[in-house]
Amino acid sequence: MKSLLLILSNPRYFAPSWIFTSVNIWFGTWAIYIPTVKEKLGIDKADLGIALFCLSLGVFTIFPMASKIINKIGVGRASWISVIAVSFAAMLPLMAPNYYMLMLGLYLFGAGTGFTDIAINTLVTEIEKEDKVNFMSAAHGFFSLGGILVGLGSFLIPIIGSPVLHMGITVVLVFLINLYFRKHYINVVAAPVEKEPFSFKLFKPLLLLGIIGFVSYGSEGAIIDWSALYLKEMTMAPEMLIGAGFLAFSTTMTLGRFLGDGISAKIGPIKIVGLGALIATVGYVLVLSQHTLVTIAGFALNGLGFSVIVPELFRIGGNVKGVDSSQGVAFIAGSGYIGFLMGPVILGFIAESASLNYSFILLLILALLIFGITFFLNRRGR
Known part of the structure; x- marks a missing residue:
């Protein structure tokens, strides 16, 4: 539990850990409304499967270029930009007026969360190197914590009464916390690595x-x-x-x-x-x-x-x-x-x-x- 106490007592470590929580909150809030979206757009299970594949496609599309972008703009800045991007992208699937916009929204949402995943794991790796501490596992524990928060938030579904409003409230709250803590990681850059020829x-x-x-x-x-x-x-x-x-x-x-x-x-x-x-x-x-x-x-x-x-x-x-x-x-x-x-x-x-x-x-x-x-x-x- 030492790493958990480290995260809770130091904003430098809490800040990236909260992004882990954010990813699962964004994704989990979308997931609980999948049946609602299916019914709203009048699509069958096969159509839904194709739409969900677009989310996966977005993830895989971003992987080959993610490391180049992160190295160019710095891992801390990349993590913050990904938070901004996913805050917008998370709204798109629930706002989609038709099936094709749903596929596009899920593709962008997948690309955003995929990039965020790489950025924050790289960010924690670099902070661990700089500070000679271990908190990667506990940071992933905060991802799991995000799922618990989504589960608790699901009790508000009858009260809120709107998927878009629910996601909007969630996005704003998550974003404001990230906005407050971004200063603790935004200037982190990856330590230079002595490259070796491929073998x-x-x-x-x-x-x-x-x-x-x-x-x-x-x-x-x-x-x-x-x-x-x-x-x-x-x-x-x-x-x-x-x-x-x-x-x-x-x-x-x-x-x-x-x-x-x-x-x-x-x-x-x-x-x-x-x-x-x-x-x-x-x-x-x-x-x-x-x-x-x-x-x-x-x-x-x-x-x-x-x-x-x-x-x-x-x-x-x-x-x-x-x-x-x-x-x-x-x-x-x-x-x-x-x-x-x-x-x-x-x-x-x-x-x-x-x-x-x-x-x-x-x-x-x-x-x-x-x-x-x-x-x-x-x-x-x-």
Whole structure:
């Protein structure tokens, strides 16, 4: 909890952490109104799927150019500009008068949040380097906190009565807090890196980290999308408990991220990723027991294990020798988002053709793969 106290006691660390919270507040507020938008525009599930793909397309479009923009204007300035841009873009999907404007709005929203994601992870990496502190994991915990705030805000839906007004109030409040704290990071620039000619030796650490990112994000997406169905179909859980797996996963995810920095400082970022993979593996073993309460406990261990992996990947990726921190972060983010989007789909095909149980057996094997890669990285010393 030391890093959490650090963030709460020092505006230099709270400022970028609040941007993490902001991203999830923007995205979560949009997400709770997806059914409303679908009904308002009279579109079917297939049309909605295409529109949501535009959001993902926006994310992937910005990734190749994000690091160049960040390096040119400075990571602190880039983070602040991204806050301004997403504050406008977040309004567009809910204001869309027709289907085509919805697709455009989601594309711009995706591009804005994708750029923000790279900018703020790079920003935290650079502040950690400058101040010789660890708070990346806790900053990601603030992202999870954003989801909790959105959940609490959803109780205001009947009172506000308008998606656009709800998002507008949210955007203004989030923006004003960011406006107040921007002075604490806006002048941060990435430390110069001694570039090396491209070689497989230089790229190999990033490639391995990208694989871990792909698997970790994909596993998180799978648990978010499939945990309730797994409890219902495989463990025959009662109706009141089918959401308990996701709740357990989310709770331990948030807790683990607030604890992760202190552990990382003691044992190192690669070892904590390996430890997280090992905990997640044990979690999958419990999930596969197909006993309701044991499976829920397994999902809790999954959340605890994966909670530290993604923040540490950004920390490691932003410190790879011979690579700009923004480029390393962008590569990790890109690999992770591909996994997050593809993972649940791949597992869905496996579940449909064989069994949902086989999908989670694959996730167990992939968690072991992460552990194996970290073992290799630790021996090689990156």
